[in-house]
Amino acid sequence: MKKKILLFTAAALMAISLGACGKKNDDTADGKVELEFWNHWVSDGGEAKFFNKKIKEYEKNNPDVKIVQKNISIDDYTGTKLTTAFATGDGPDLFSASPGTINTFIDSGINYPLDDFFPKEVREDYSKESIKDVTKDGKIIAAPFEQDLMALFYNKDMFEKAGIQPPKTWDEMTEAAKKLNTDKVAGITYDLTKGAYGNFSFMPFVWQGDGDFFDGKKSTLNSPSVIQALTLWKKMVSDKSANLKPSRPASDVGILGDGETAMWIGGSFGIKALEDDYPDMNIGVVPLPIPKDGTPTTVAGGWKMVVNKQSKNPKEAAKLVRTPSIGQ
Incomplete structure (x- = not known):
């Protein structure tokens, strides 16, 4: 089955300059590192339940880190919510990005490089295609966490x-x-x-x-x-x-x-x-139905996790996204 990834969207044409602004977060009162994680899934949906469980596991294994999720409706999330947040200095420490919108942030220099957090043994936990999808100019720009057909x-x-x-x-x-x-x-x-x-x-x-x-x-x-x-x-x-x-x-x-x-x-x-x-x-x-004389085809998507290089704690955020299970 032919599989393709959407590499661009109209959002990439937005004139907002995103690279200069980022999250101005502070640590919690008890000295913990607080990471704000924005995503697009509904708070009571399957993805939210999965990540809530994994985040609790991560916080248990990393008691000095507190993760705060912000669930945003898909329409707002793929609209201007993220771009506006970065432009005003309120961008999160890490966030999910779709194949259709990720280039907007990468081209604006928002992403924190993840090469040091993806050594060979970690990359082997992922499919070759998923790593290829998050590699640009030989550098790992984001972390894959799902592939959808x-x-x-x-x-x-x-x-x-x-x-x-x-x-x-x-x-x-x-x-x-x-x-x-x-x-x-x-x-x-x-x-x-x-x-x-x-x-x-x-x-x-x-x-x-x-x-x-x-x-x-x-x-x-x-x-x-x-x-x-x-x-x-x-x-x-x-x-x-x-x-x-x-x-x-x-x-x-x-x-x-x-x-x-x-x-x-x-x-x-x-x-x-x-x-x-x-x-x-x-x-x-x-499988998706096809037209007369058509070719069976689907699309392989999959959202990615991007770490904001303007975060106060980008290394902690990178550690969070570097494993498929997000539980270590």
Whole structure:
């Protein structure tokens, strides 16, 4: 399966200069080093629960360190929240960054170099691709902590009741969405908002038609493969089988777990949340459907952790992110 990473986004065009400002934090009253960690997951979601557990383990093993998490909604987080914070001198010690936004911070010189914290034995704990994704000009610029593949998740019980099989093609997917759509349940949910995750969700559908967004010199947004994918997106909006007003961000698999939608285009990050929060739901997952004569394709994403070089304690922050388990 072809896998690609989104390397840039419109956010990279922002005119704010980020490199000169950083977190002006102090240690706690009891002398502990306090690290402020900003991220994009919901406070009661699967990722938050995982990191809360790992942070407690880290603090137990490192009693001189206190970690304060700040959970920010995905829309605000991938908007201007971080860039504004750094521009005003209120940036965190470390933060999560998406493949679509990380270059904004790297190009502005925000990141603290991590080479000294990733010796060979530590790098061996990661896949080669994940290390490659955070290496620029031979230097490690961030720490990978997840790799996500997009797929189609579906409610097995709803499909069985409707007498249909999981879709393999675009036509089958649109027909299933129409058939499963009701006044109470959306046929399908995918991100329709402007932002990095919306781009991330849309990209494999362009690649399935052997197209891309750039040819190395200019935009190819008017190419047949892009138009074909946009037409697919618009078709499910026009026939109202798409979830136009989801109860939460479309990246939240709880939309599927709570029965709000019959199908959900999302990442493998949703599996953990389904196992933890919806163990009794009968959920299936299949590869993304493809167009006629299309190529099976997904996108491999994965957020990274970036250490702010303006932090008062960048070395402590770097130690926190250097292992996959974050528990040492």
